[in-house]
Amino acid sequence: MRVVLEWPAHNAVHVGDDTYFCLERGGRIHVLASRCPHRGGPLHLGRIDDGRLRCPWHGSAFRLDWLCDRGVPAVRVGSRVVAYLPAAASPQQHPLPVRQMVLAHERSIDV
């Protein structure tokens, strides 16, 4: 499922109950699934420390390079980010680019 974001006006995408968020790392934008593999916690509200993103629910920590390697396919040229999300649960669910609170940021809190 293709979605086009205008970075940084958009820093996340909602599809049904799923959230994907943008993580800027080394000047590059990665689009990551927010659902924690442990119990589904919101990784976009986790904090980054020492190269790891910690889930705010149970403290599971994930190496950023591991997460970025598993990001959704994305292309950024200028402010335009095109991402290919997994198929939605229902054909009626369309991706909605948004700007929302994202705390998972390498440098500072991003609201």
Next chain:
Amino acid sequence: MTTISRVSTALDTQEWIGRFAAASPYGPVRSTVVEQTPYRRPLDQDRLAALRWDEPLTEERAASDDALMAHRLLMNVYESDTLFLPDEGVAGRQEEFRAFYSPDTRLAADIAQPRVERYAFDFLDRTVQVTGSWDLDAVEAHVNAAIEEAVNADSPVLRAIDEAPEPARACEIMIAQMALDGLTEATAMSQNLGGAYGVEQSELFKIFVDEFGYGVFDAKHSTLFAEMCRSVGMTPTPHHYWFFYLPTWMTSNNYFYYVTCNRLGFFHYVGAMTLLEATFAPWFAAMARRLKAVYGDSVDTRYCDEHAHIDQHHGRMAVRDLLLPIARKHGPAAMRDLVRGIEETKLLGRLADRDLVAQMRWRPEVLADRPDTAGAMVTTVTAGDTFDTRVADRDLELTVLSGAVELHWSPTGDPLVLAAGAAVPVPRGRLYGLVADRESVVATTLPTR
């Protein structure tokens, strides 16, 4: 055979670049076009020496004088490793032939090439970002979306021809840029014909065979391009219009050498080539209509007509038989490079279109009010001086203080003649050159209006 006469390991890259540019094929000429030889491609050594190779070009500086110089150099580096023989044979040009392919100059080119490439193309790596875990479905979706966007996009270049004050001059500015590739068509592609990489190698060869007219010279795409040039009164000798190549068009042309000279660029190349092959057909059909509208039935549009037809097939073949099988076979890292190639060529195409449209729309006109030239930078242009063009790095005004000069800004058409006292604005990014038939003094100022 000539061999390398000496190798000095003490020289730095700048010195190797200087040594390459000082070779006789890259010496200056006096005329505004390069007459009848593929072996003369002037490089201004002083401007090259002033480039700061450690500060690579940026997207914003794509249409700059630094970009012009770097890409002229890079094109010569690439093409001095490509075979050119003059139509009339080399018998009368042995000295030029040997100088152009001199192993000493080749060595300098080989040493300089990586640094010049980094300077010229580093911005692509920073501007185009491909991240995430790519799979075949995502690649296919991205290719199809890129093709659909390109095919349905407005064509600012063709619109600029419609709106140009002199449509034929505008067309000829464009044809001169197209000649970069048109007269040597598929040379970069040929660099991927060798080696051994499976069934996709044969699929690429099928496309190549079409480009080369199935071995029939009259059907070869470069022959059709040359005939198109002749039909509109342009000269089809490679690099005849050397001085009028825009930096962004050289960037696009050099890009295909860049990704084919270095085998690590193969997947970039396949992505870039696929996008072009899959989007050229409607563009060339529209271009043929514009050329007919401008020149009437005398223009030979077989080059455009051939692309309008065969690229419908090449587009399908490149996607279905080349890019997707390569993605399937070679995995996620190759997929990212395929996507990078698509995005890099899209970006370079946008920059080239923007630059070309601006050059087509520019019609230099004498200013009603002469600028204040007190304290201006003053240059002397003299009859018999060597000719060169440059890109204005900011908005300028040129005022002829004495004598008279011609302002050249297109490969064909009359120049603007500026008598003593006349002044003309040159917008940032525009390419121009000056010629005088007597000693003339020109002041360069920044606009105050």
